[in-house]
Amino acid sequence: MRWRAYGEHAALLDCDSLAQTIAAHATVSSARPAGITELVPGARSLLVVETPGSGALSAVRDLLSGADLEHPPAGEPREITLDVTYDGEDLDLVARDAGVSTEDVVRLHTGAVYTVAFTGFAPGFGYLTGLPEPLRQPRLSSPHTRVPPGSVGIAGEFTGVYPRVSPGGWRLIGHTRTVLFDPRADPPTLLAPGDRVRFRCAG
Secondary structure: OEEEEOOOOEEEEEOOOHHHHHHHHHHHHHHOOOOEEEEEEOOOEEEEEEOOOOOHHHHHHHHHHOOOOOOOOOOOOOEEEEEEEOOOOOHHHHHHHHOOOHHHHHHHHHHOOEEEEEEOOOOOOEEEEOOOHHHOOOOOOOOEEEEOOOEEEEEOOEEEEOOOOEEEOOEEEEEOOOOOEOOOOOOOEOOOOOOEEEEEEOO
16 A cells, blocks of 8 residues: 545545555544544545644554555345346346346346445445356447436446436446435435445336
């Protein structure tokens, strides 16, 4: 891991892997040193923002320098269940490339428990880890020009839900009616890093 200054009151921790990022985020979230105003995990980084003059960045550095990131604190994550209709236009493609039936794709996808590793791409979009190995497939070689809101997709080691209409290269396997982003809500996003997510077949 390596720290880099990020403006006057923040620092960016470059991590060696996604697992290390998740562990560092869990460790800091659990301890929550006074003066931390924001924690923003990425695929290989963790942004830490402090209240000016609080010394929180030094406290976080000290915390992580002595932390056992192989066994981070489990905490008490929120658990969110999303009901999904598995009718995505790439469902047959995913099944074919996995060498299984479409029913098996649904069984595998709903049988796992996922963790929101980080958010990005669009407001409310969570990158969920925990995808079963047979479903870990590359992005589409030719992206969709219009992905409807609520579309459930997979790409690489992640699964996720498109919160709004956008182009997208993930393989679409279904859709949910759950609202992932509402700017009028508090908070506006349903998913946050560290949350646990389950998908349930809605028919």
